[in-house]
Amino acid sequence: MYEIKPYPEFSWSLSRHKTLMECPRKYAYEYYISHNGWLRDSNILARDAYRFKKMTNLEILFGSAVHDLILSVIGNYINTGFIPGEAELNQRLRSTLNSAFKDSKVRADLWRERPNHFQMLHEIYYNGELPQDKVDEIQKRLNVSMGNFLTSKTFTDVKEKKEMQFVEAERFRFMFIDGVKIFIVMDFLYRDMEAGKWIIVDWKTGKESFEDRHQLALYALYLKRVLKVTSIEEIVIRNEYLLTGTHKTYQLTETDLEKVHELFGMSVLQMQRYLEDISANQPLNFNTFPKTNTITKCDRCNYKELCEMY
Structure with missing residues (x-):
């Protein structure tokens, strides 16, 4: 049965972090x-x-x-x-x-x-x-x-590659880091069995952004922690830019994962500064949010x- 709670569950996502930074x-x-x-x-x-x-x-x-x-x-x-x-x-x-x-x-x-x-x-x-x-x-x-x-x-791979394993796409996934639930939405994820690679795909309908790689690094962290992918070398991340018909593929490093982990930690601390009660996720008075x-x-x-x- 659904329980009505006075405060929402505390969780973290990249979009939540961006919202706090914006206003x-x-x-x-x-x-x-x-x-x-x-x-x-x-x-x-x-x-x-x-x-x-x-x-x-x-x-x-x-x-x-x-x-x-x-x-x-x-x-x-x-x-x-x-x-x-x-x-x-x-x-x-x-x-x-x-x-x-x-x-x-x-x-x-x-x-x-x-x-x-x-x-x-x-x-x-x-x-x-x-x-x-x-x-x-x-x-x-x-x-x-x-x-x-x-x-x-990506769609060419879907049509032409024979040895592929597809993972459910565009659904809420989450993982826990330091007891905090992190929500992640991946556009598309598949495994190229022949190459021994996991490919994370993000479809972009607008222009390229500096943050595009950051977002995919978070997804790669999910694969390592939740799907138990042992080596970063097994993970390929790809942005598909539908406006230009181009794509960019990256091979991440452990440093990339460390940076996104560091961003998460600093962001959570900033969010907690606006809480009256951290355990209950009770916010401070509305007027304290500038x-x-x-x-x-x-x-x-x-x-x-x-x-x-x-």
């Missing part, structure tokens, strides 16, 4: 204030924070839609050998985007009542319309992403309306 007040809304906000008898602030937590934006929506579609295509190919055409895949992406647009424009009241069942785009909620430059950028990505996926290094000094970040934040009210 402690946003971090409070995302991981504490919104807790239990789905309950009908929760307070107004918790319900509002939960609703805004469920808000998305055009770039995130597109990336999520692409990841879900790739997962579906690979899974279906493994089971049936069938590969949809690029035009069909593009149409399925458009359908997902159009559905979110309609929710945002004509079903806003339903989203307010059931934010977990309807979608709201940040751009429409705060500005009423989608900015044309964003629409043009997403259209550019849509025109090339699925075609580049179909010819990607707002960011970088005001430009506020325009992109889901919780902008709440910050103007409280």
Whole structure:
């Protein structure tokens, strides 16, 4: 039976760390204030924070839609050998985007009542319309992403390599370090039996980022600790950039794993500074979480309306 607790379980993820670094007040809304906000008898602030937590934006929506579609295509190919055409895949992406647009424009009241069942785009909620430059950028990505996926290094491996072991993709995985649960979401993981390698794949729908390698190092740490992969030499990490149709493959070192472990340790200490009771994960008073000094970040934040009210 599900137990309603006054405070959420403490856990760590790279996205949680990024949120705290971006804005402690946003971090409070995302991981504490919104807790239990789905309950009908929760307070107004918790319900509002939960609703805004469920808000998305055009770039995130597109990336999520692409990841879900790739997962579906690979899974279906493994089971049936069938590969949809690029035009069909593009149409399925458009359908997902159009559905979110309609929710945002004509079903806003339903989203307010059931934010977990309807979608709201940040751009429409705060500005009423989608900015044309964003629409043009997403259209550019849509025109090339699925075609580049179909010819990607990873999907070519899926089709051509015979000795392969597939691991469940795009699901929450976790491990414990120093008693802290760490959540990890891998896009795709498979083992090339012939080469004796584990390949961790991350699909990117935007431009290259300095942080891309960091994220995959965390995944490699998961393989060593949970799947008991003995040698770092057995692990290959790969970013597939769907916007350009290119990929980058890395062979990590133990130093890379040590750095991500060090980042985790420092991040947990920073998070714990905002706790009244560490064992219960009880946060300090809401007002002790400062707002960011970088005001430009506020325009992109889901919780902008709440910050103007409280």
